[in-house]
Amino acid sequence: MTNLEEHRVWLRLKEVLRDRLHIAEDKADDDVIDERIRGDIHMKGSNLWILMFAIFIASIGLNVNSTAVIIGAMLISPLMGPIIGIGYGAGINDFALLRRAFKNLAIATLIGLLTSTLYFFVSPLDTAQSELLSRTTPTVWDVLIGLFGGLAGILAVTRKEKTNVIPGVAIATALMPPLCTAGFGLATGHWNYFFGAFYLYTINFVFIALSSFVIVRAFHIAEKKYVDPAVAKRAQRYIIAVAIATMLPSSYLAYQLVGEEVFKSKASAFVNDNLNFAKTNVAQVKINPKTYEIKVFLIGEHISEDTLNNISVRMSNAGLMNAQLKVYQNGERDDVDISTLKADIVTDLYKNAQLKLELKEKEISQLKDQIQATSIHRELHKAIPDELQTLFPKITKCLLSETYLPNVTDQNMSTKRLILNIETKGKLTQNEREMIEKWLKIRTQNNQVELFF
Known part of the structure; x- marks a missing residue:
């Protein structure tokens, strides 16, 4: 392939990739995006009531360890609105919008904490279930989920057609459960639960807002223009300060979490190997x-x-x-x-007991099959002589027995052979003997049959 042909192929490939990965094609107008995001920022009236109901539902789900209930609460939660508004306000240099979004998020967070704390304070169930415990120890994967979830969320908001991406982002980034878990920590006095869960909640909303900021900047959505240059300059400084204040802790959290996860992975591998x-x-x-x-x-x-x-x-x-x-x-x-060790020991004992029980049940099943086969065998040995005497009146007496002959190809296996001793009051013809032998093979489903007259 010549250089010219390679250049053409490369240009064609770039054109195909540009066509497939172009994200501005179905982008909504800037005015539509602005109206849509501003409309979801407010946290009052019905939005606030929906938030409290969602908090109660998520708290109940965590309390009874129901994943389905928790997912339902995340679907109806309105928390995504002010978080995306923070990133959008920073992206278009609108300090007033940024401040309003922060204020509404702070109100939503406070209401969420108070509501969940109230629920867990009066709830008779104070045991930390697995769904709740999983929200107390954030990892680097939570950072990545928040980052990519935020990217998906802001892309969905900027489309012409409304999609079901936002509910999916709400489920994936899980804003509600850690907030409710923080309330559980406050209500029960488990401060490690509170700080761990609120840490996870902070990671989620910071990285969702950061993703929104990046996409808004990438799309070059119309920035807010100030008539007074001094106001514009002051707003720019405030926005930069807020953006840095948001990015620095999140960057430190990401760096810290990556380091912790790498250490845990290496330590676990070292213990297992050595x-x-x-x-x-x-x-x-x-x-x-x-x-x-x-x-x-x-x-x-x-x-x-x-x-x-x-x-x-x-x-x-x-x-x-x-x-x-x-x-x-x-x-x-x-x-x-001790509690974890006891749980591990009980789990091992339970697994061993289950294994022994399965082996015993298998042995019992085999014994039942043997007893049933023996019973059928006895009934067969008892019925065949009577049936033979009925079918062939010349037979006066018969006795059915069996023996096991070694297999020619495999000495470890044997073949069951049936032996029928017959007494008659008259000589049987060759045809009658063949009929008896054929009938016996069909009746016993065994071709290894030998007759003695």
Whole structure:
């Protein structure tokens, strides 16, 4: 292929990609986008009531561990409006809109916290279920979900035709559950739940707003123009300050979360690869990425100090240079999470009991099949002589027995052979003998039949 042909192919490819990935084709007019976003910012009247109802629904879902109820609450939540409004206001240099969006989001957040705290304060169920606990420890994946969810949300808002993307974004980014979980932490005094959940909520709304800001800037939506240059300059400074104040914490959170997840991954892999002993089991692993501590609790045969020191030396090769490995054996320290350990032990016991129960049920089923086969076998041996005497009146007496002959091709297997001893009051013809043999093979479904007269 010549250079000219390569150039043509490249131009054609660029044209195809531009046509397929062009996102401004079905973009709505700037006035329509502006009206649509401004209309969803306000948090008063019916919007505020809908928010409180959604908070109650999400809190109940978390309380009873119902995923379907939580999803329903996220679908009706109006929280996305002011968050997208923050990014949009920063993108078009509209300080008044930005301030109004922040104010409405703050009101919505406060109402959400108060509503969920009230519910969990009066609720008789105070156990933290799995759906609730999953919102207390944000990870780097939550940052990515907030970022890409925000991109999808603002793209949907800027289209000519309304789509169902916004409800999907509300579900994916999960703004309601962490806010309700923070209320649970306030109501029950679990401050680690409160800070962890509110941390996740902050990540979500910051990155959704940041995504909105990026898309608005990329589309070059008409910026707000100020008649007074001094006002314009002051608004620009405020918007830049707010944008930086929003981006810096989110960037730090992203960097911190990535570092924590990488440390957790490396630490887990190191424990799995290096603390695997024949007669000693790892009961629990506690990894703290903030203090770079890896605590391992062992149960079983005691591991020597030299062996553990040799394992610790390998940590630098695994990318854990600053980490500390602390190993506790057979209850040497009582800071093991007893509740988690009990849950793990109960789970293992339950699984073992289930496995033994399944084996027993299988054995019982096999025994039942054998008993049923024996019963059918007995009935068959009892019925065949009577049936034969009825079909062939010359037969006065018959006895059906069986034997097992070794298989010619496989000595570990055997073939059942039926033997029928017959006494008659007259000599049977060859045709009658063949009929008896044929009938017996069909009746017993066994071709290995031998007759003795």
